[in-house]
Amino acid sequence: MQSNTRLCFNRYLAEVATANRLDKATGEAFNYSPEAQQSFYKMVGEKADFLKRINQITVTAQLGQKIGLGVSRPIASRTNTDESERQTRYVGELDGDTYHCQQTNYDTHLKYSLMDSWAHLDDFGTIYASQIAKQVARDRLMIGWRGENAAAETDVTTNTLLQDVNEGWTTKVRKKQPHRFMGYGSDGNPTEDTYTVGDGSKYGTLDALVFDMTVNLLDAWHQEADDLVVMVGREIWVAHGLALLANTSLPTERNALQTWFASKTVAGLPCIMPPYLPSRAVIVTSYDNLSIYHQTGTLRRTIIDNPKRDRVEEYLSENEAYVVEDFGKFAGVRHGAILLPDGAGGWA
Template sequence: MAQPLSANGAKKYAELQTAIAESYGVAVASQQFTVEPSIAQELNDAITAKADFLEKINVVPVTEITGEKVFIGVNGPVTGRTNTKTTDREAKDASALENSQYVLASTESDVGLPYAKIDAWAKFPDFKDRYSAAVQKRIAQDRIVVGFHGTHAALQTDLAAFPKLQDVNKGWLQQLREKAPHQVVAVGEAGDTVLLGAGGDYANLDGLVHDAKQLIDEILREDGDLIAIIGSDLLAADKAKLYTKQGDTPTEKERIESAQVIATYGGLPAYSVPNFPVNAVVVTSFDNLSIYFQDSSWRKQTVDNPKRSRVEDYNSRNEGYVVEQMEKMALIENVELVPKEPVE
């Protein structure tokens, strides 16, 4: 039989409900309420702070469900000279005219925390902060998962069928596949995957990242802010080579483990991002990736559900993923490592 909240846990939870109601300016937190736009911004700032990657990209409030992208970049030169004796100066429209719209979708992030966890946290004076951090961190990680794995926005999502939240929304990679397929490589010369290693399509990650960079528009390729996001399996394989060569030296081993040995691939700063596909490489800039949310759409409710022996925190808003400039992003995916020859 499920155990109810302990007396101290129930007391702390009641205090939490009161604090939430006061923070959001509502009578009670157990009934669904609309979060004011200014407070919604603070809530999103707190969520963003729970993931290093989200702090590097744009998480932007907008007023409409559909509209023009916020950070449409300049995709061509604007500098020149005009002989004003004969010709009027003319401002150049260097923004990308295609793929300039965003679309948001209703998104729910409902977090259940078991009574046992609430009871365990009740003894700490920072109970409210621990509770908020747990909810916010899960929302932050889910946002990243959808951004890299989302393929469509289903009327009703199915976590069992799509464990990587593929049906929550169209993420950055899927939008690139659909709107700029010529900037996506998923099939290598050796077969139905891109092979990495001796005898494969690419001998090493440097060559692979270099080729990915060449898929980006020539005007944007040398902006100086491009980075490479590299899947953990590909990085792990490269680190394994370093361990083999230098891992017996304590100082070198420490540098390898702290990811300080190879800071660049193909001339670009390299990053490992949680929940990024393990066998893919993306070249873009951090500020080219955005998450938009409608600032007036956030709804929230916190309830005690004894039927499930847990506290439930319901959050919903209209949200979407945006590649600000499609021309400034390239993807090589389905990368497989060349099998090692058996040691005789």
């Protein structure tokens, strides 16, 4: 580490120590202060727009009942009070579900040579912290969409998309209420059912598929909610755009194409392509139906300056859980169950 880099790094360490009410910030593990914890969440959110839109919830217990934030159902009623008393109604999900915050390690290191390239910049500390926050954001998106289980010993070589770090949102729905997912049986295991999307198929357009999902998989009181969003994987996104483009000779399709590229809507709902969502997945839900729970007091960090390896090592961990607040406001199609035109008159 060059002399100027050392000065910048030491100033950054002093800032970290002050923010967390510490004498020093190297060599020993420390818990983030509440203020520093919120700043860290904000920095991670800035690295991924999707994380800013969903819920980031702090909970005290490692294991407990999910909060049900954003969940609602009809409450309007009338009672003949001459005959009986008025009764309140719970607006949350009636079927209880537990969350379990699992320890997740975000351990990394930064080479001296990389840090040397930042030393001439005024915002050295911000750049340094951003490198950590950026990968945490990416990993959380991967776990949320790809996570299948929480293994005692993870293997990134086999599970390259962090499938074994924690149970993600789609896994939670598949295990708890598989009838919300096309392509899974009542036991939560994949079926051989396939769904063709394209001209001349069961679902002539992506709009038709999304409409069917909304009507048949969502609870009735959520089907016309004004905050629903269609989330699609990359192949679905591209195929839908190409299908509209191929039929632009028709006035109706020209209008559809203009609508798609202008507002990105499907079946009248906003359509997005979240990072790391499987390429042929389709999901209908709302942003506030997806949450990441963070257990209070478990955000821990250790910074070690390791000259033996010419690097600074960062050990960061937190207990986290990925939660779907209301299964009745979640509809999906299993990745791999959708078939698209193969260009030769068939489906693949």
